[in-house]
Amino acid sequence: PLSAKPLKVDALKHRSYLRRQRRHTLPASEFRNLTPQDAISVFEIEREAFVSVSGLCPLTLDEVLHFLSLCPELSLGWFEEGQLVAFIIGSGWDKERLSQDALTTHVAGTPTVHIHVLSVHRHCRQQGKGSILLWRYLQYLRCLPWLRRALLICEEFLVPFYHKAGFKEKGPSLISVGHLRFTEMEYSLGGRAFERRNSGC
Numbered sequence: 001p002l003s004a005k006p007l008k009v010d011a012l013k014h015r016s017y018l019r020r021q022r023r024h025t026l027p028a029s030e031f032r033n034l035t036p037q038d039a040i041s042v043f044e045i046e047r048e049a050f051v052s053v054s055g056l057c058p059l060t061l062d063e064v065l066h067f068l069s070l071c072p073e074l075s076l077g078w079f080e081e082g083q084l085v086a087f088i089i090g091s092g093w094d095k096e097r098l099s100q101d102a103l104t105t106h107v108a109g110t111p112t113v114h115i116h117v118l119s120v121h122r123h124c125r126q127q128g129k130g131s132i133l134l135w136r137y138l139q140y141l142r143c144l145p146w147l148r149r150a151l152l153i154c155e156e157f158l159v160p161f162y163h164k165a166g167f168k169e170k171g172p173s174l175i176s177v178g179h180l181r182f183t184e185m186e187y188s189l190g191g192r193a194f195e196r197r198n199s200g201c
């Protein structure tokens with residue numbers, strides 16, 4: 001029949017269009033700043049990672065929304081096929097050490113980033129993703145010229161993980177959450193902007 005050929009061609013064109021669309025909308029792997037629209041996915045990963053272990057999340061859903069609205073440029077998400085698999089949320093801080101206030105505060109334009117949370121989806125742990133995301137985040141921060149260092153707190157068992165990423169111990173944290181105690185860690189982002197000029201920013 002006369003109509004068979006055009007129909008087949010149309011169907012093939014349509015299929016290849018859909019494939020292109022799919023490739024276009026769902027890249028295999030993408031790193032980007034998070035937005036408030038990502039808050040639910042962030043919180044789902046966070047809740048599984050922390051609530052089941054300690055009963056406490058570093059950030060509530062409202063706090064995730066708060067930081068992703070105020071300082072999305074200090075966050076980084078890793079998406080695979082459009083799904084969030086790992087993330088970091090940071091905010092600005094203006095004192096030498098992190099104190100309880102730092103948990104809920106963003107101070108804009110300061111030289112210090114407070115990394116509130118790094119978390120990897122439970123299906124994707126122990127594959128190097130946490131280390132890779134952290135490395136990319138620190139490289140990215142080096143390109144923000146006003147920044148000099150990153151601070152975070154972690155439980156004792158994760159101190160070696162952050163050591164491997166280049167963080168140094170600052171000692172026991174002033175922050176406690178419930179019964180949990182933390183170590184404060186610091187990462188130096190290097191010299192001034194002009195000294196970082198040739199570092200690929």
Ligand SMILES: CC(=O)SCCNC(=O)CCNC(=O)[C@H](O)C(C)(C)COP(=O)(O)OP(=O)(O)OC[C@H]1O[C@@H](n2cnc3c(N)ncnc32)[C@H](O)[C@@H]1OP(=O)(O)O
Binds near residue numbers: 058128130
């Ligand atoms: C500032 C903060 O957010 S501190 C809290 C960090 N986040 C969490 O604890 C949430 C739950 N955990 C996770 O999301 C992940 O396991 C992370 C972020 C800790 C690590 O990410 P992953 O992709 O699993 O780690 P990656 O594969 O890059 O590296 C593995 C290393 O992480 C460390 N590590 C990961 N989990 C643990 C753990 N439960 N206990 C001790 N070390 C651990 C080890 O050094 C391990 O190396 P090893 O296997 O040679 O011992």
